[in-house]
Structure formats: C-alpha cells, structure tokens
Amino acid sequence: xxxxxxxxxxDTLKQDTTAHAGSGSDWIMHHIMxxxxxDFAPFGSIPLPQIHLFGLDLSITKHVFFLWVAxxxxxxxxxxxxxxxxxxxxxxxxxxxxxxxxxFVRDEIAKPTIGKGYEKFLPYLLSTFFFILLSNFLGLxxxxxxxxxxxxxxxxxxxxxxxxxxxxxxNKNGLFGYFKGLIPPGVPxxxxxxxxxxxLLGLFTKPFALAVRLxxxxxxxxxxxxxxxxxxxxxxxYFIAPVSIGMALFIYLLExxxxxxxxxxxxxxxxxxxGMAYHQDH
Amino acid sequence: MLVFSLIALSAMxxxxxxxxxxxxxxxxxxxxxxxxxxxxxxxxxxxxxAWKPILAALAEREQKIKxxxxxxxKANEDAKQMIEENKKQLLLAEDEAKKIVEQSRVYAEKLKxxxxxxxxxxxxxxIANASQEIERKKNEAFDQLKNQVADLSLSIAxxxxxxxxxxxxxxxxxxxxxxxxxKN
Numbered sequence: 156x157x158x159x160x161x162x163x164x165x166d167t168l169k170q171d172t173t174a175h176a177g178s179g180s181d182w183i184m185h186h187i188m189x190x191x192x193x194d195f196a197p198f199g200s201i202p203l204p205q206i207h208l209f210g211l212d213l214s215i216t217k218h219v220f221f222l223w224v225a226x227x228x229x230x231x232x233x234x235x236x237x238x239x240x241x242x243x244x245x246x247x248x249x250x251x252x253x254x255x256x257x258x259f260v261r262d263e264i265a266k267p268t269i270g271k272g273y274e275k276f277l278p279y280l281l282s283t284f285f286f287i288l289l290s291n292f293l294g295l296x297x298x299x300x301x302x303x304x305x306x307x308x309x310x311x312x313x314x315x316x317x318x319x320x321x322x323x324x325x326n327k328n329g330l331f332g333y334f335k336g337l338i339p340p341g342v343p344x345x346x347x348x349x350x351x352x353x354x355l356l357g358l359f360t361k362p363f364a365l366a367v368r369l370x371x372x373x374x375x376x377x378x379x380x381x382x383x384x385x386x387x388x389x390x391x392x393y394f395i396a397p398v399s400i401g402m403a404l405f406i407y408l409l410e411x412x413x414x415x416x417x418x419x420x421x422x423x424x425x426x427x428x429x430g431m432a433y434h435q436d437h
Numbered sequence: 438m439l440v441f442s443l444i445a446l447s448a449m450x451x452x453x454x455x456x457x458x459x460x461x462x463x464x465x466x467x468x469x470x471x472x473x474x475x476x477x478x479x480x481x482x483x484x485x486x487a488w489k490p491i492l493a494a495l496a497e498r499e500q501k502i503k504x505x506x507x508x509x510x511k512a513n514e515d516a517k518q519m520i521e522e523n524k525k526q527l528l529l530a531e532d533e534a535k536k537i538v539e540q541s542r543v544y545a546e547k548l549k550x551x552x553x554x555x556x557x558x559x560x561x562x563x564i565a566n567a568s569q570e571i572e573r574k575k576n577e578a579f580d581q582l583k584n585q586v587a588d589l590s591l592s593i594a595x596x597x598x599x600x601x602x603x604x605x606x607x608x609x610x611x612x613x614x615x616x617x618x619x620k621n
Contacts, residue, residue, distance in 0.1 A: 189465065189468065206467075211466055211467050211470065212465070212466070212467040213467045213470060213471070214467060215471075216465075216467075216468060218468055219467075219468060219471045219472075219475075222471060222472060222475050223475060226475050226476075226478070226479045229479065229483070230479065230482055230483065230486075230487075233483055233486070233487035233488075233491070234486055234487060236487070236491060237486060237487045237490045237491050237494075240490060240491060240494035241490070241494075244494060244497065244498040244501070245498075254495070257491060257492075257495070258495065261492070261495075274492075277488060277492060278480070278483065278484040278488040278489075279480065281483070281488055282476075282479060282480045282483050282484070282488070285483075286476065286479060305465075305468065306462055306463075306464065307464050307465045307466075307468045307469050307472065308468065308472050310464065310469070311469050311472040311473055311476065312472075312476070315476060
C-alpha cells in the first residue's frame with residue numbers, strides 16, 4: 156500500500172513541480188490543506204459543489220466530504236454494534252473491538268476523571284472519541300484527507316468541549332455558584348481581580364490547547380511523511396528512495412499510534428475539565 | 438457565546454496566518470458551519486440509536502455477570518455447609534452403628550451363655566432321669582428274674598421229685614443245678 160501511495164505522490168509531485176516550478180513546500184501544503192475537489196491523481200479529480208449562502212462560503216470541500224464519510228461510517232458501524240446487542244449480550248466480530256473501546260472510554264476516561272454522575276457525559280465523550288479516532292484513521296488512507304489536521308474542525312470540536320464543560324459546571328453548581336467556584340477559596344481580597352482574569356482566561360485556553368494539540372499532532376505526522384518522500388526529489392537520486400520510504404513507513408506506523416493517542420488525549424482532557432467543572436470542590 | 442469563542446480563536450489564528458507563509462491556520466467559516474452541523478447530527482443520532490442501547494446492554498450484562506457470580510458464590514457456600522452437615526451426620530450415624538453392633542454383640546454373648554447353661558442343666562436332668570429309669574428297670578428285671586427262677590426251680594424240683602425220689606445218684610446232679618441257678 157505504501158508503495159502505491161508513494162507512486163501516487165511521485166506523480167503528483169511531478170505535476171506540482173511542473174506547475175509551480177521550484178516552490179519546494181507547496182505540494183506538501185497542497186496535500187494537507189483543504190481543497191474544492193477530491194484529488195485522485197494520477198487518475199484525475201472530482202470537483203465538489205460550490206455553495207454560497209448568506210454571505211458565507213458553504214462549499215462542500217474535501218474536508219467537508221471526509222467529515223461526512225467519517226460521520227456516516229461511524230453511524231453505520233455503531234448501529235451495527237448496537238443491533239448486535241439486541242440479538243445476544245455477547246458481542247462478536249467488530250463488536251468486540253468497539254466494546255473494548257467503549258468500555259475503555261467509560262471505565263478509564265469518564266469514570267475516574269468525572270466520578271459520580273459521569274453517565275450524563277458519556278454520549279458526548281464517546282461520540283467525540285470515535286469521531287476523532289475514525290477521522291484520524293481515515294486520514295491515513297491514500298486519497299483521503301485528514302479532517303482533524305484542519306484547525307477549523309479541531310476548533311469546532313474544542314468549542315463543543317468548551318460548552319459541555321461550562322454547561323456541566325453551571326448545571327451542577329448554578330450560574331453564580333459556578334463562577335464563584337472558579338476562584339480557589341482562601342485567596343486574599345487584593346488578588347481577587349487578578350485571579351478572576353486568570354481563571355476566566357483559563358476557561359478559554361483549555362479548549363484552545365485542545366484544538367491546537369489535535370491539529371498540530373495530526374498535521375505534523377503528515378508533513379514529516381511528505382518531507383521524507385520529497386527527500387528523493389530534493390537529492391535527485393533513486394538511491395535515497397529505500398531510506399526515504401523506510402523512514403516514511405516508520406512515521407506512518409507512528410501515525411497509527413498518534414491517531415489513537417490523540418483521540419484518547421482529546422477526550423481524556425475534555426473529560427478531566429468536565430470533571431473539574433462538575434465537582435468544583437475537589 | 439459560540440460566535441464569540443470562534444472569533445476569539447480565529448483572531449489568534451489570524452495573527453499566525455499573517456506571520457506564517459501558508460494559510461494552514463486559516464479558519465474557514467463555511468467548514469466550521471458544516472462541522473458544527475455534522476457533529477450535532479452525529480451526536481444526536483449516536484446518542485439515541487447507539488450509545489443508549491449499547492451502554493444499557495453493557496450495564497445489563499455486567500449486572501447479570503455480577504448477579505450470577507454472587508449466586509454462584511452463595512451456592513458454593515451452601516454446598517460447603519451441606520457437605521459439612523452431611524459429614525457430621527455421617528459421623529453420628531457411624532457412632533450409632535458402632536453402638537448398635539456393640540450392644541447386639543453383648544446381647545448375643547449373654548444369650549449364648551444363657552442357652553449353654555440352660556442346655557447343660559437340661560441334659561444333666563435328662564441324664565439323671567435316664568439313669569434313674571435304668572436303675573428302676575434293672576430292679577424290675579431282677580425281681581422278675583428272681584420270681585421266674587423260683588418258679589423254674591420249683592417246677593424242676595417238682596419234676597425230679599415226681600420221677601424218682603430214690604435216685605440218690607441224681608442228688609448230686611440236683612445240687613449242681615441249684616448251684617448253677619443260684620449262680621445265675
């Protein structure tokens with residue numbers, strides 16, 4: 156598979172180098188960034204519909220398309236898993252894998268970080284976990300795009316986490332109680348204005364960090380793979396190819412780990428922040 | 438609120454965009470709208486059709502396993518208790534059986550000696566009776582014989598006296614007869 160991928164990259168690279176004539180990193184950006192067509196080089200590409208509504212560019216871009224692919228795949232898989240439980244309480248086939256992951260999110264992420272009342276947040280945490288996981292893995296397939304290496308998507312996911320965190324806190328402790336609870340008890344009165352600013356800023360930096368972490372991790376791996384492949388062309392030698400491909404393969408395997416890890420970290424931290432907002436006294 | 442956060446984030450990225458070369462950090466509002474829509478729909482569908490039944494099934498199964506484990510433990514405990522009780526009962530029964538055997542042995546011994554004693558007495562009595570009878574019969578027979586001998590001797594004497602009184606020669610013979618009879 157990786158050889159096929161490499162062949163494709165070689166072809167696209169040739170196209171790009173002839174088109175851009177020398178701009179070294181443009182083709183990497185081209186592969187990572189969103190575009191208005193599905194690229195199946197060297198077999199051509201499929202243009203996607205352009206929609207402009209209310210002064211917003213609501214075009215179906217490549218990332219929107221793969222967003223939908225991930226969502227549809229997830230719904231399809233989860234409905235199958237859920238239907239399997241109607242027949243027998245013991246899962247079979249794919250169900251066992253998903254059961255392990257679901258129980259992992261429930262028992263290793265939600266239960267220890269949120270504690271009592273964690274059941275309310277499970278649907279959100281599970282959805283986020285599997286959506287990020289599937290998007291990450293989808294991005295590792297040839298011809299697809301990594302939705303989670305787009306800062307807009309990760310920002311939206313982080314904003315969802317932000318709202319869930321705030322609503323969890325406000326719902327449990329009341330609007331006033333929640334904001335009062337943000338400031339740790341026993342702070343001198345003189346420090347109060349500073350603490351208020353710091354804590355309010357903290358509310359926003361948490362989801363910001365979530366968004367950037369996921370985006371950076373998913374982008375970096377891809378950039379490294381493309382950079383390693385481009386070594387062959389930069390050096391103008393076929394002898395560098397085995398080294399390049401070997402290292403790219405290694406990074407690719409690492410990417411599989413990172414895909415799993417980042418989904419875990421995003422959901423783990425979200426869950427942790429929810430727990431902190433929900434049980435403020437700890 | 439949502440828009441505010443989006444703008445806050447995008448403002449941070451906008452500054453990055455100006456500094457950096459590419460538009461890697463650019464926020465695309467159209468994509469944001471699509472992401473929000475997609476994720477909300479995904480959340481909604483999964484929550485109703487996937488997480489609720491799956492989590493319920495998992496919880497139910499876990500409860501079932503817990504219950505059956507508890508039940509098994511209880512059954513095990515019960516069985517252990519029953520075995521203990523059975524053992525106790527068995528020991529008791531063994532004791533009882535031993536006692537019964539012992540008792541019956543003693544009884545049999547007693548019975549044996551008693552019977553032996555009785556039969557001894559009985560046999561002695563029988564022997565005594567028998568010897569008495571024998572004595573009686575012997576005496577009777579003697580008496581009878583005596584009478585018969587007397588009769589016989591009388592008739593012999595008669596015959597001899599009738600045939601010849603003077604046959605002195607035979608006197609000696611008579612005397613011999615009498616002697617013989619007496620001897621008998």
